[in-house]
Amino acid sequence: MGVGLFAAFLSIFYGLYAVGLVRVQNPTAILYVLSSLVGGNLTLVTLVITINQVIISRQLGSPGELREEIENVNEFRERLFDSEDRQVVPVTPSDFLKVVLENVRRDLQRLGGLTADAADDGLREDANRLVTDLTDHVDTVTTLIEESESGTFNTLSVLLTTNYADRIYQLRRLKSSYRESLSDEATAALEEVVAGLQETDVARQYFKTLYIQTELAYVSRVLLYAGVVSETVLLSALLVLSSSSGTTTPEALPPAVAPGLAAVGLLPLSVLFSYVLRLAVVTQRTVAITPFTTPEQEDELDV
Structure with missing residues (x-):
């Protein structure tokens, strides 16, 4: 979904450029946009990874805590199959x-x-x-x-x-x-x-707990990749624009590149949106545990 959202941003921006609604002539305006994207992405990536690391840190524990967790899970599994002739x-x-x-x-x-x-x-x-x-x-x-x-x-x-x-x-x-x-x-x-x-x-x-912990760890890694790519591209464009003293976009950075830069600047947001949306759907549909239910779960169709 993240790739699809990035492609949608790219299509929208280049579509606006193709029909003439976007005209890139003043590099100063582009500098402001790129600077905002650089600062925003740094804040976004740092904040999300910090929150995720706090949540993931809950997996850490002393040997006694880990042993207790293993015993509780094994007790749950074995209780389900006491009447079954299963060796494993x-x-x-x-x-x-x-x-x-x-x-x-x-x-x-x-x-x-x-x-x-x-x-x-x-x-x-x-x-x-x-x-x-x-x-x-x-x-x-x-x-x-x-x-x-x-x-x-x-x-x-x-x-x-x-x-x-x-x-x-x-x-x-x-x-x-x-x-x-x-x-x-x-x-x-x-x-x-x-x-x-x-x-x-x-x-x-x-299983929901295992899935959310796995996804949070994975989104931190993917968001780092996307953030590094985005920041590298945006900072490179800023350096190119800063080297120009004219009032028009330098030849090293053609106007047709601007929509692509805007889409790359939104790459971390695309990644975050795709993962958070899926996590939110899973959580919303399983938020209540038996014997209680919620209006959102009542509205869902049963399998």
């Missing part, structure tokens, strides 16, 4: 999430089987509708994971429009509405489904 728990986000969803699907089928012969027609119909809806959702998400690459963002992206708080609310409303009609086995199966969805949401939030 998957370590990649996509494989891990697929196994979690397999457990949820298994519990859903068990719940559907236990309520299929219920004497209460309302319970039978509502349970069948809910089980079918959730099973279709699990199958759809599993298919999307299998079709996508195994990266953290690809795994996270298939869950961005999923509102687990609403689905858990529907399950608990079913339990509350048919408390007398549900058997003990069906109630236990329903609670297993709820627990599975909660753990899936925890996994989603953890």
